[in-house]
Amino acid sequence: MNQAAPAPRENQGDPFVRIDARLKVTGQAGYPADIVTANVAHGALATSSIARGKVSELHTKDARAVPGVLDIVTYGDLDKTDMPKFGNTGASSIGPLHDKTVFHDGQIIALVVAESFEAAEEAAMLIRADYEDERPSASFDSKGVKMEPAAGKSPMFKEDAKAGDFDAAWADATVKIDEKYSTPTQHHNPIELFSTTAIWQGDQLTIHEPSQNVTGWKVELARQLKLDPANVRIVSPYIGGAFGSKGPMTARTAIVAVAARRIGRPVRCVVNRMQAFGTQTYRAETRHRIRMGAGKDGRITAFGHEAWEVTSRPDPYVVGGTSATARMYNYGSVLTHVSLVHADRNTPGYMRSPPETPYVYALENAMDEMAVALGMDPVEFRRINEPEKEPIEG
Secondary structure, eight states: OOSSSOOOOTTSOOOOOOTTHHHHHTTOOOOGGGSOOTTOEEEEEEEOSOSSEEEEEEEOHHHHTSTTEEEEEOTTTTTTSOOOOOSSSBSOSOOTTTOOEEOSTTOEEEEEEESSHHHHHHHHHHOEEEEEEOOOOOSTTSTTOEEEEOTTSBTTBOSOOEESOHHHHHHHOSEEEEEEEEEOOEEOOOSSOOEEEEEEETTEEEEEOOOSOHHHHHHHHHHHHTOOGGGEEEEOSOOSOOTTTTSSBOTHHHHHHHHHHHHTSOEEEEOOTTTHHHHSOEEOOEEEEEEEEEOTTSOEEEEEEEEEEEEOSSOOOOOOTHHHHTTSSOOSSEEEEEEEEEOSSOOOOOOSSOTTHHHHHHHHHHHHHHHHHHTOOHHHHHHHTOOSSOTTTO
16 A cells, blocks of 8 residues: 555445556557457448438438448448337437438438548548438427426336425425526547447357447347347457446447448448537436425425426437435425426437436535525535435335
């Protein structure tokens, strides 16, 4: 032990050496896009420049004329594969090359494959699309968004938490606050870029891609490509930052696999930093209204938390963080409700830590404001409302 790594105190656990730490800090860790692959071709994505509408025609002639271009995978080329599924393993149900509908800005419209990374990038920038564009609905206050209750739309969020008679407790509360909070969109930007390398050996497919869920990806990719899962291998020895962004598999993985099978050689696609904003998941913006009532002694008697989350048109991704905020303190009575706001955006996804962070941010701000309203120390206010039993289920 030394000053940089002092001995743990009595209330701390034993220190363990992180097995990949030295490799990562010395640059010796090999990430999936670093794996030396013989005869690898390079892929580059072309993405939509509109947020809502339909691709009426895709112009690829100039792109195909770039020296070194081997293939362009686009609409019609994935017709023999199944659509992605949204869930714990799949980032979205949007199959960008299965359907010419554009659900969000930055949606994949083609994958260029070339002998070099530079040729693939140049060709991808030459692809032009004609659109039947529509006015998009970007966020909460945009005209045309669809709002629905979140409860029951996801197995992760089955119902709104409630307990006791909130309305009566709110009416009787001596001290009250009724406040609104909001959090912005937050995007993943890990040091290691998102990438996919696909290698076929007969009917055996190996994918080198940073993944936090290799078993789930294996099954989902096999389903999309109509393969036996035993013939699919996902290799992810190290991850250069993820925070949840490399948990669900995106549509890119199957597209790159199809490209590799079409040209009969390995294909590697490294997503550039800008395109990651539209092709990966993110933490969507949220809005909150918190009502809190208490007695003069500082004990909370009523807690109401309404929340709204943005998601994509087709997918009901929900954090549903009221399941956490409703259980943080001994409130006496609880009433919560979460709504999904479907907009023309890519589907959000996991962002640690934990995903309920926007909800807890709102709650803890409200706790501070209530402490001020009560003239009470905010730590003491929290202490006297610490629950002795689970506040909802008891």
